[in-house]
Amino acid sequence: MRPLPRLSLFLLVAALWPSTTFAQVVGETNAILEYASSEYAVFATQNYGVQFEDEVPFGPYELIQAIDAEGDGPDGDGTAIDGCSPFLNPDDVAGNIALISRGTCAFVTKAENAANAGAVAYIVYQDTRDGQEDETLVNMGGDCEPDVCSVPGVFLSRRDYKSIIPGPEFGETATITADFPDEQSYGEIDTGVVQLGIHDDGRIGNESSNIPEGTGAPFFYSGFAPLFTSMALVGINGDVAGSPYDFTSEYVRDDTVITIDDDAFDQAFQAVFRSPDLGVLVTLTARARTGDPFIFLQLAAANETAADLTDVYLGLFADWDIVDDNDDTSTNDFAAFDPDLGLGLAYVFDDERAQFYGVMPILTPAYPGAQLSGYTTDSGGTDADMFAALTGFVPPAEDEGERAVVLGQGPYTLSADGTPVVQAFALVPGLTEAELFANAEAARALFAVAAEDETQAGTYALASVYPNPVSTTATVGFTLPTAEQVRVEVFDLLGRRVATLADGFRVVGEHRVTLDAAGLPSGVYVVRLATPSATLTERVTVVR
Numbered sequence: 001m002r003p004l005p006r007l008s009l010f011l012l013v014a015a016l017w018p019s020t021t022f023a024q025v026v027g028e029t030n031a032i033l034e035y036a037s038s039e040y041a042v043f044a045t046q047n048y049g050v051q052f053e054d055e056v057p058f059g060p061y062e063l064i065q066a067i068d069a070e071g072d073g074p075d076g077d078g079t080a081i082d083g084c085s086p087f088l089n090p091d092d093v094a095g096n097i098a099l100i101s102r103g104t105c106a107f108v109t110k111a112e113n114a115a116n117a118g119a120v121a122y123i124v125y126q127d128t129r130d131g132q133e134d135e136t137l138v139n140m141g142g143d144c145e146p147d148v149c150s151v152p153g154v155f156l157s158r159r160d161y162k163s164i165i166p167g168p169e170f171g172e173t174a175t176i177t178a179d180f181p182d183e184q185s186y187g188e189i190d191t192g193v194v195q196l197g198i199h200d201d202g203r204i205g206n207e208s209s210n211i212p213e214g215t216g217a218p219f220f221y222s223g224f225a226p227l228f229t230s231m232a233l234v235g236i237n238g239d240v241a242g243s244p245y246d247f248t249s250e251y252v253r254d255d256t257v258i259t260i261d262d263d264a265f266d267q268a269f270q271a272v273f274r275s276p277d278l279g280v281l282v283t284l285t286a287r288a289r290t291g292d293p294f295i296f297l298q299l300a301a302a303n304e305t306a307a308d309l310t311d312v313y314l315g316l317f318a319d320w321d322i323v324d325d326n327d328d329t330s331t332n333d334f335a336a337f338d339p340d341l342g343l344g345l346a347y348v349f350d351d352e353r354a355q356f357y358g359v360m361p362i363l364t365p366a367y368p369g370a371q372l373s374g375y376t377t378d379s380g381g382t383d384a385d386m387f388a389a390l391t392g393f394v395p396p397a398e399d400e401g402e403r404a405v406v407l408g409q410g411p412y413t414l415s416a417d418g419t420p421v422v423q424a425f426a427l428v429p430g431l432t433e434a435e436l437f438a439n440a441e442a443a444r445a446l447f448a449v450a451a452e453d454e455t456q457a458g459t460y461a462l463a464s465v466y467p468n469p470v471s472t473t474a475t476v477g478f479t480l481p482t483a484e485q486v487r488v489e490v491f492d493l494l495g496r497r498v499a500t501l502a503d504g505f506r507v508v509g510e511h512r513v514t515l516d517a518a519g520l521p522s523g524v525y526v527v528r529l530a531t532p533s534a535t536l537t538e539r540v541t542v543v544r
Helices: 107-116 158-164 383-391 433-457
Strands: 031-035 038-044 058-065 097-101 121-125 153-156 173-178 186-190 194-199 227-236 239-241 267-275 280-288 295-303 309-320 334-338 343-349 354-361 403-414 421-430 473-480 484-492 497-506 509-516 523-530 535-542
Touching: 031 153, 038 158, 038 173, 058 121, 097 107, 107 121, 107 153, 121 158, 153 158, 186 267, 186 280, 194 267, 194 280, 194 295, 194 421, 227 280, 227 295, 227 383, 227 403, 239 383, 295 309, 295 403, 309 354, 309 383, 309 421, 334 403, 343 403, 343 433, 354 403, 354 433, 383 403, 403 421, 421 433, 473 484, 473 535, 484 509, 497 509
Parallel strands: 058 097, 097 121, 121 153
Antiparallel strands: 031 038, 031 173, 038 153, 058 173, 186 194, 227 239, 227 309, 267 280, 280 295, 295 421, 309 403, 334 343, 343 354, 354 421, 473 509, 484 497, 484 523, 523 535
């Protein structure tokens, strides 16, 4: 059994929240309120009831203060205006937008009372500080069916409420335009032993401030969910894409997470995203077999710029919070590094329990570039912190504390021709030290066998065009044994290109593209598949 050294305490700051250009509010907004020739950022609820139609202006409608009960209102005016009981002025509210103070009751209660009063929509505004800043917005939540909460609503900050409602000035009209972001997608691996979700923006596992309730899967093992957050990292010349503590990922989502076929593994998901700042396209693939106690994560980075990118590092970040139902302090973790496996691990080992979790590289048996971070930072993980951890080994210290692991490999050069660089990692658990290392050895052995089988079986193929001859459209199929840049083009017999059917990065497996021959003269043409590794051709005849 390998002895495990102990690491020093370090703190990782909570999520950094970006602000909008309108009201400098906390969090990302999804709607704009236009009122009295001004614009205000607001949160439009997507969590219950009726929603605004995406990107369609709603209004203009007059704003009417809802009055729902007699009492001591927040302004001492003898009325309650928080929408917690049926409105006393439904005739005024009907056909207009109801203004409702935040108060203390549930948002769905306000929504239901607004609908019952005949309002076309409602605005909940932060009328008191309530321990929050003036610019604070709330993403309203609840559980209410559309036929009950039958009108849409938004949340307005205290600062904007004070500028909009000096009386309020009745007669002014407002328009609300919602711009709901695309729904995030994720793929979930569940071997029956371990569980993990990957997301379409580079995030891995579960991080409570980023993932809507009920979606995504943390890294789960033997009743524990120890992974606070994890992220795919790409570092170039000191800059890093994939900062783990931003409220939203630095990556731009390319498409939804998809299920892919893999002969060696019965579960495989793939996400594609990009970093416009660094000029890279990243493919994240999660693979596993039912019954195995580990999950493989493969990163492929391709250059999307016109020049070679140098000093490139690929890596994986994992912030472990090793807790259970009886211990939620997250401060008694230790960390270590095993150079034989390149295994960076975090663990708890005391009289009551033991848990061990590791991240290790897979593609290279010897891993001289492996890094383990155990840094203290006041910035939640700056680019400088991340790049230092990707590129230089940080020796484990000896104290206990919260633990994050960064493993990085490089430097690489990403060619301007789009040929990707690939690195793979494994997430490995264990309830004892011996179990962790046994699982790590098994993961490395399995991946080596799978990689050898794929190398032997993987071939390039350009399937026959169907139908052939073709008069209108035909399907061109091709197969790739590795993820890489692909161009599928059509040429006439004089060598002139007449069509480009595909031009970009494609993943491993079978693909299909469509040849539109309706505008081509009758004759024989050549379909050519070209990658950095192979070139194949197939003839097709166009008939009229």
